Amino acid sequence: MKEIVVLSGKGGTGKTTIVASFAALAKSKVLCDCDVDAADLHLLLKPKMKETHEFRSGQTATIDEKLCTRCGLCEEVCRFEAIKDLKIDPTACEGCGFCAQVCPENAITMEENLAGHWYISETKYGPLVHARLGIAQENSGKLVNVVRQNARSIGQKEGLEYIITDGPPGIGCPVISSLSGANLALLVTEPTLSGMHDLERVIGVCRHFGVPALVCINKYDLNEDNTCQIERYCLEQGIEVAAKLPFDNIVTESLINGIPVVEYYVVEYYRGSIRGSIVQQLETLWSKISENERGG
Amino acid sequence: MLGGWVATARVQGPAATVFAQTVEPSCPTREAFRATTSSVLSAAQKWQENKMILSIASGKGGTGKTLVATSLALSLGKQVQILDCDVEEPNVHLLLRPTIVQSKPVCIPVPIVDKAKCNYCGKCAQVCAYKAIAVLPETVLVFPELCHGCGACSYLCPEKAISEEGRQMGVVETGYCGEIDFVHGRLNIGEAMATPVIREVKRHIDPTKTVIIDVSPGTSCPVVEAVRGSDFCLLVTEPTPFGLHDLSLAVDTVKAVGIPCGIVLNRAGSAYSKVEEYCLEVDIPLLMRIPLDMEIARLYSRGVTLVQGMPEWRGKFLELFRNIKQALAVNKRVRT
Numbered sequence: 001m002k003e004i005v006v007l008s009g010k011g012g013t014g015k016t017t018i019v020a021s022f023a024a025l026a027k028s029k030v031l032c033d034c035d036v037d038a039a040d041l042h043l044l045l046k047p048k049m050k051e052t053h054e055f056r057s058g059q060t061a062t063i064d065e066k067l068c069t070r071c072g073l074c075e076e077v078c079r080f081e082a083i084k085d086l087k088i089d090p091t092a093c094e095g096c097g098f099c100a101q102v103c104p105e106n107a108i109t110m111e112e113n114l115a116g117h118w119y120i121s122e123t124k125y126g127p128l129v130h131a132r133l134g135i136a137q138e139n140s141g142k143l144v145n146v147v148r149q150n151a152r153s154i155g156q157k158e159g160l161e162y163i164i165t166d167g168p169p170g171i172g173c174p175v176i177s178s179l180s181g182a183n184l185a186l187l188v189t190e191p192t193l194s195g196m197h198d199l200e201r202v203i204g205v206c207r208h209f210g211v212p213a214l215v216c217i218n219k220y221d222l223n224e225d226n227t228c229q230i231e232r233y234c235l236e237q238g239i240e241v242a243a244k245l246p247f248d249n250i251v252t253e254s255l256i257n258g259i260p261v262v263e264y265y266v267v268e269y270y271r272g273s274i275r276g277s278i279v280q281q282l283e284t285l286w287s288k289i290s291e292n293e294r295g296g
Numbered sequence: 297m298l299g300g301w302v303a304t305a306r307v308q309g310p311a312a313t314v315f316a317q318t319v320e321p322s323c324p325t326r327e328a329f330r331a332t333t334s335s336v337l338s339a340a341q342k343w344q345e346n347k348m349i350l351s352i353a354s355g356k357g358g359t360g361k362t363l364v365a366t367s368l369a370l371s372l373g374k375q376v377q378i379l380d381c382d383v384e385e386p387n388v389h390l391l392l393r394p395t396i397v398q399s400k401p402v403c404i405p406v407p408i409v410d411k412a413k414c415n416y417c418g419k420c421a422q423v424c425a426y427k428a429i430a431v432l433p434e435t436v437l438v439f440p441e442l443c444h445g446c447g448a449c450s451y452l453c454p455e456k457a458i459s460e461e462g463r464q465m466g467v468v469e470t471g472y473c474g475e476i477d478f479v480h481g482r483l484n485i486g487e488a489m490a491t492p493v494i495r496e497v498k499r500h501i502d503p504t505k506t507v508i509i510d511v512s513p514g515t516s517c518p519v520v521e522a523v524r525g526s527d528f529c530l531l532v533t534e535p536t537p538f539g540l541h542d543l544s545l546a547v548d549t550v551k552a553v554g555i556p557c558g559i560v561l562n563r564a565g566s567a568y569s570k571v572e573e574y575c576l577e578v579d580i581p582l583l584m585r586i587p588l589d590m591e592i593a594r595l596y597s598r599g600v601t602l603v604q605g606m607p608e609w610r611g612k613f614l615e616l617f618r619n620i621k622q623a624l625a626v627n628k629r630v631r632t
């Protein structure tokens with residue numbers, strides 16, 4: 001079983017659009033949405049939820065006002081500025097428990113957070129494991145781990161060939177949790193200064209964790225000079241640019257209709273309104289990735 | 297100057313009341329005093345109205361946060377500070393090209409165990425909520441990348457065997473771009489925790505200025521850390537099901553933190569009207585629309601801000617700022 005994770009650094013470059021298309025193109029796979037704080041893949045794959053699980057993680061301090069003598073020690077030791085005027089700000093509390101340890105009156109208790117939910121669903125493309133982090137909750141990295149572990153065990157049980165993972169933006173904890181131990185990272189970028197800057201950083205993260213990477217330049221025709229620069233940079237870094245996708249309104253249209261673009265395109269094809277080569281490009285991209293994995 | 301005049305003085309929060317008494321009703325100082333106080337008061341009020349901490353967030357990535365943050369800062373031009381709190385992927389500097397004056401490492405304190413003093417009692421491991429320290433029969437293992445730097449282990453060690461040393465997570469750089477103050481943070485590659493770097497960026501907030509904070513996408517801890525303490529949060533979205541879905545999550549997040557918000561609709565003009573419907577439904581003001589325009593996208597791709605590439609937008613961003621102040625005033629009236 002091969003695990004392919006789609007990342008980008010910069011948000012909004014097209015990760016979910018591409019993953020939804022792979023869902024329609026790949027034969028034997030489990031899908032996995034690791035963007036747990038703004039998950040969107042389910043909007044295109046229309047899952048039927050089979051299992052819902054609670055995600056309990058981390059703790060938050062509470063002060064029992066009846067026991068509190070207002071000595072102020074808790075406020076003094078807290079390094080996260082989470083206690084002000086002897087009141088806990090739950091969004092600032094990091095759950096370290098230092099205050100509860102030092103309180104001379106034992107007036108502070110630590111309570112476990114219900115930090116979100118995770119789901120196992122069925123879609124017409126295959127099983128999907130996804131999650132929803134609670135509002136303003138922490139520990140997204142741990143929830144990502146839970147989602148990935150479950151996708152893996154489904155994949156093993158059903159003897160599937162691929163795990164295809166939609167990753168979060170950025171380079172921090174949920175990205176590291178999505179990436180470490182994967183077989184391949186597909187990095188989606190766009191030819192803007194921000195896209196290029198963020199690509200370099202996410203390539204750095206892939207190197208750091210020893211995961212091989214391929215690059216896909218989305219909306220490459222938005223700025224062809226920048227596209228050239230990305231290609232040159234990738235060449236220097238020894239990373240293959242596996243696809244260049246053109247800007248095409250059909251992507252937004254398919255999104256609004258809630259259908260992966262490769263399937264929406266087929267519908268439009270039979271209506272006689274073919275536009276652009278984005279679908280062929282996506283098909284080529286997927287076959288390159290699957291060959292890459294078979295070869296490696 | 298007021299010696300012997302002041303009858304009573306009271307300070308309550310940001311407001312101060314002073315009662316002064318003159319001996320003679322016709323005393324010329326009286327008028328001068330009245331004029332001075334009223335001008336001081338109106339200046340203070342104006343200052344109070346103008347300065348604001350404004351964060352710019354979105355839920356979904358790539359909707360145009362940085363575009364809005366940079367163009368708004370440039371339109372205001374003076375008395376502005378811009379903070380890039382997207383420390384995982386900071387982009388503001390690519391558009392503003394600031395002159396960096398200072399660069400400071402961001403460290404969190406991690407424990408160092410003095411083996412000569414340690415008796416392996418296990419207290420440190422027991423109090424660590426992050427499993428960043430493990431005590432074996434004759435060794436103590438510290439996992440610095442798991443440590444949040446809370447300090448519980450060193451404080452609670454009965455043998456005082458634990459000291460702390462800084463572990464660098466990233467860097468905060470400060471500088472300027474014209475009359476705009478610039479601050480951003482950069483998380484080191486391979487580091488997981490963004491919040492200590494965000495916290496350090498926010499320590500640079502200058503309360504005498506209008507502060508604009510560019511926030512990372514998402515709804516979890518880095519977003520909460522960046523928006524906390526803001527007077528208002530602008531949420532930038534786009535007219536797609538992804539934009540709407542992530543917007544509704546972002547709205548719930550800023551509400552949980554207790555910050556009033558308004559919406560900027562970017563790439564507007566498609567037939568998808570559900571974002572507008574949502575704004576009406578939850579009663580959040582739609583403060584600005586930026587149309588879907590390839591020219592705007594091309595400017596951004598070259599690192600040119602919207603107001604520099606299309607100066608006619610300056611007026612619209614100033615209007616956005618007025619709209620925000622108005623929305624804030626309405627919000628205050630509703631709350632009081």
